[in-house]
Amino acid sequence: MSLLFWRKKLDTGEYRPDGKAQTRDVVVDEENPLPVRPISNEADDPVRVKIEGIAPVRDEPLTPFGTQTGLSVAASAVGLTLPAGGQPKRALIQVFTAPIRFWVDGSAPTTTTGHRADYYDTIELKGYNEIVNFKAIRESAASATVEVSFYG
Numbered sequence: 001m002s003l004l005f006w007r008k009k010l011d012t013g014e015y016r017p018d019g020k021a022q023t024r025d026v027v028v029d030e031e032n033p034l035p036v037r038p039i040s041n042e043a044d045d046p047v048r049v050k051i052e053g054i055a056p057v058r059d060e061p062l063t064p065f066g067t068q069t070g071l072s073v074a075a076s077a078v079g080l081t082l083p084a085g086g087q088p089k090r091a092l093i094q095v096f097t098a099p100i101r102f103w104v105d106g107s108a109p110t111t112t113t114g115h116r117a118d119y120y121d122t123i124e125l126k127g128y129n130e131i132v133n134f135k136a137i138r139e140s141a142a143s144a145t146v147e148v149s150f151y152g
Contacts, residue, residue, distance in 0.1 A: 062090055065152035073100050073144040077108040077135045080148055088150035091125040091134075093117075098142040106133040111140070119144065 066083025073095075082088065101114035104125060109115075116139065117123055125131045131150070138144050 062151035065150040067150065068148040071146045071148065073136045073138050073146055075138060075143075077137045079136075080131060080134050082131065083150055086152055087128045088131055088152050089127065090151040091131045092149045092151075093123040093125065093134075094147045095119050095121050095123070096145045096147065098144040099139040100136045100144045100146070101139050102134060102136040104130040104134050106135065108135055109137045111137065 065086070065088045068081050068083075071078065071080070080091065080093075095117045096119055099116060099118045101109040101111065101116055102123070103109050103114050107114075114137070125134055136144075136146070
């Protein structure tokens with residue numbers, strides 16, 4: 001598994017001593033979408049876009065960062081236990097035994113609210129915030145077990 005990283009400049013709202021806007025680089029992902037603008041809107045021309053203010057950084061392979069095995073998802077919402085030694089960038093969660101409900105914003109799901117994952121489904125969490133804010137609960141009377149692999 002690998003990720004293609006792009007970097008873009010964000011205006012921080014601060015200014016350098018020379019009067020130019022202070023910027024910082026950010027990795028383009030779901031929280032920081034790729035900045036594009038249309039460059040053609042002719043009726044007979046397909047829409048084309050120009051990518052603005054970004055540069056490819058590298059294709060970075062993800063390395064295994066740790067696991068959490070046998071996590072029981074029962075009647076109370078549970079989160080993940082992160083491996084020691086840093087902040088994982090991705091997590092893969094495989095659901096076993098029974099369906100679960102989950103949120104990735106820190107909210108507690110219920111048996112009727114939250115994203116649903118069936119047994120043998122795999123959930124991919126992207127970014128440290130989704131990983132630390134993941135909460136899951138069983139959907140029915142049967143508890144589920146999940147296996148988690150973290151990548152950095």
